Amino acid sequence: MKKFLIVLLAAAPGFLVGQKSIKEFYAKDINALSLKEHLEILASDSLEGRETGMEGQRMAADYIQRYFEEISLKPGNGNSYFQYFDIDLLKPATVTLNVADTVSLNFPDEIFYLGNVADQEIDFKELVFCGYGIEDSLVKDYDGLDVEGKVVLILNGEPKNEQGNFVLTGNARNSKWGRSPVSKIQLAREKGAKAIVEYNANLGSVAALYKRYLMRTRVSLSKEITEVEAPYIIVGDTLEGLLSGKSIVSLNNGDVIDLSGGISFVNNSTKGQSSNVLGVIEGSEYPDQFLVITAHYDHIGKNDSLVFNGADDDGSGTVTVMELAESFQKAAYDGYKPKRSILFMLVSGEEKGLLGSEYFTDNPTMDLGNVIANLNIDMVGRVDKEHENNPDYVYVIGSEMLSSELKTISEKQNKKFGKLELNYRYDDPNDPNRFYYRSDHYNFAKNNIPVIFYFNGTHEDYHKATDTVEKINFDKMAKIGRLIFHTAWELANRDELLPLDMLKD
Ligand SMILES: [Zn+2]
Structure with missing residues (x-):
């Protein structure tokens, strides 16, 4: 002391x-x-x-x-x-959608994707149309459909009634299904789909919203990708041109579209400390x-x-x-x-x-x-x-x-x-x-x-x-x-x- x-x-x-x-x-x-x-x-x-x-x-x-x-x-x-x-330095993946040996669409200019995806190649011979890809008390897009191992084609957003309100909410506010694609992606994965292709007539506006965010490198605590999940890509109007004359709005749930091709993901992320x-x-x-x-x-x-x-x-x-x-x-x-x-x-x-x-x-x-x-x-x-x-x-x-x-x-x-x-x-x-x-x-x-x-x-x-x-x-x-x-x-x-x-x- x-x-x-x-x-x-x-x-x-x-x-x-x-x-x-x-x-x-x-x-x-x-x-x-x-x-x-x-x-x-x-x-x-x-x-x-x-x-x-x-x-x-x-x-x-x-x-x-x-x-x-x-x-x-x-x-x-x-x-x-x-x-x-x-840490993972999450860089934009190289994503390509090849259709019918003739068309090749690339991220981020012609197609979009969301989520972190492992390297994978998915081949398909057909797409199964599943409406908006929703399963709720009022809208049951997968009713009677088995999409196990299939590539599903779904529409962006959610249906409206004749008054112009959303079917699910009955008013002008959209439901969780329309607000974000997360619920649809989860549901399609639960159903066993091997890939989810979403048609969005406004791909341009989606691009404007997400492109800057998606193109920059993000950083997260390092996680091993233990499960390869079904990828989710968004395609714009180019898709309609590939449907041999069919228009997407005229499709019914369960319609099978003969279209062969492949989706390829290359994960470009790197590790850091x-x-x-x-x-x-x-x-x-x-x-x-x-x-x-x-x-x-x-x-x-x-x-x-x-x-x-x-x-x-x-x-x-x-x-x-x-x-x-x-x-x-x-x-x-x-x-x-x-x-x-x-x-x-x-x-x-x-x-x-x-x-x-x-x-x-x-x-x-x-x-x-x-x-x-x-x-x-x-x-x-x-x-x-x-x-x-x-x-x-x-x-x-x-x-x-x-x-x-x-x-x-x-x-x-x-x-x-x-x-x-x-x-x-x-x-x-x-x-x-x-x-x-x-x-x-x-x-x-x-x-x-x-x-x-x-x-x-x-x-x-x-x-x-x-x-x-x-x-x-x-x-x-x-x-x-x-x-x-x-x-x-x-x-x-x-x-x-x-x-x-x-x-x-
Ligand atoms: Zn600070």
Whole structure:
């Protein structure tokens, strides 16, 4: 005890040794200058927008890892700072429909497909017409038909009655069968169809809607394709020309169309890898219990030479977590170890769908039941329109969703030390912006772990190449960092755990 005191006095001569002042001393260490130093590197063009699975993301991960090592955090995953996870880089498939040896239609200009499909070649000699491909109390397109092993031809949408209303709903609103193709695809697969060909007279508008989305590379957590499912393709008016004079609208359910050909899918997706970076300060009394502090270090990459720097999103949260780690570590060195362990974790894959935090909560490095709370920081470096004259604010989301006490603690710490405007405008799972679901804390909340999401709102540079360092307000960012430090200190050191009094079953 004495020794600690000496170190402390050497570090900070003259201040009163009470928990309050000790805490404030280390909180103040989070400052605009250090935040800026880190962010200028992480949000620089050389990191190419830190896109998950790309070189810039790996460079960012290495930078964070080196820093964790430099400040002597304990590696958070065995003896490694990294938690690697495999990803699929989902690229558009090469899809061709060959008909009658003469016509070859290709994705994405003449045909469309939806879903992730394994490599396959399907030959057919005929198509079986199955109306709209619906099976419901009022519409039974498969009645009396056996489509096992057949290629089915179905119409887009759903039938209307003479008044122009949808048959299934009796009004102008369509049913689930018309809203999305998912139910039809599932049903045809259940019936044993080997492929589903949908005719859509408005293929052009479908193309306009989906082409951009389908042509870009998407990223997901790696999944083995264990089952080869019947593919689904959409064909436009070119199909009618192939039906030897028949018009599609004149077909009846069960009509067999003599048409031979093949559907070919080549999956062009590739495998990649990404990582979360984890550093730990071990608790002095309850080392098995963890407070987890997170931000995502990935962003959306670059477009040719245009780099999306992601200074605010979420460079700001990343450097805040790094500075929080340093302050807690300094305190620990001076003898003020937290009672509980703190995991500082920078995740990736957030921009691709919260992948890194999903991987972590599915493959945690500790018993998830021992995670007492997650504080997640995503975009805390800018000021939104509503706060142009009051930059000292932060949107607080989720703090009483599972435990009312977390909100109480957060407010108390803010009243004493933070003095920021805590704004609860988005603190509602039903808010149309759905921010509660849109960052990594959600994967913790899903597992009944109380969370606080700290956020400054969106702005005109959100997900644009103009989200750059010189627009960051580092002073306000440091203030938010200090508030989080105080809240984290309280959570890591208080004797009681947070009661899950707001948990709904
Ligand atoms: Zn973000």
